[in-house]
Amino acid sequence: MLSQAEIGIIIRMWESIAPRAEEFGAEALFRMFTTFPHTKTYFAHKDISENSPFLRSHGKNVIDAVGLGAKHFNTLTTTMAQLSAFHAYILMIDPYNFKLLSHCILVTLSSWKGDEFSPEAHAAWDKYLSALSAVLAEKYR
Template sequence: MLSKYEKELISEIWEKLIPVASDIGADALFRMFTTFPGSKTYFAHLNINHRSPHLLSHGKKIVLAIAEGARDISSLTVTLAPLQSLHAYQLRIDPINFKLLSHCILVTLACHLRGNFTPVAHAAMDKYLSAFAAVLSEKYR
């Protein structure tokens, strides 16, 4: 459960990251593909080299979806409903990849935000990204 302060902190962080959404997203995706090579199977038809146009584009979509969800965390299920169906029924992404990407996003945020990514911010973001991944995985049940 996120406190009011944590929700505000998360929303504030993601609002600041919107201008660099493609960079954050591409770096997190590249980190995931490098660290967990099995996650590349869903992207075999795309150029997933570091900073490729495909990674920048998809990374931006991911970060913008996370930022949108952070605006009103209490309605995350409603906000993510279209993405739940897309990933479960059309793309058939293994839900473990949501957890792997969440971890890689945390590491990317730590690298990007440096001293501003305090232990409190880290803990709050970890809770939020875990909730985000869980909501995306709900259609698989």
């Protein structure tokens, strides 16, 4: 469970990322596709090259969802229920990919935020992204 201080860290950092969600999301997704090539299989029909229009658009959608969850952390399960069902029943995404993307988001945060991405911020974001991944994977059980 996240403390109020940790939620505060996430919200403050999110506010600085939100205006650049498209760029941030594209970078995080590109990291995932590069580092974990098997995750590209779901996007074989799309242009997922670095900074492609699709990658930027989908990256924004992903990061906007991360931000929505952060703003509604206390109701994360209900906030993300529709997205969880969509990924499980329609897209049939391997739920392990949520953990891989979470890792890539952490790396991107570190790259973007430098010293602001303190050990406390890292721990808070890691806990939040782990909770988000678990919620997104709930429908697979």
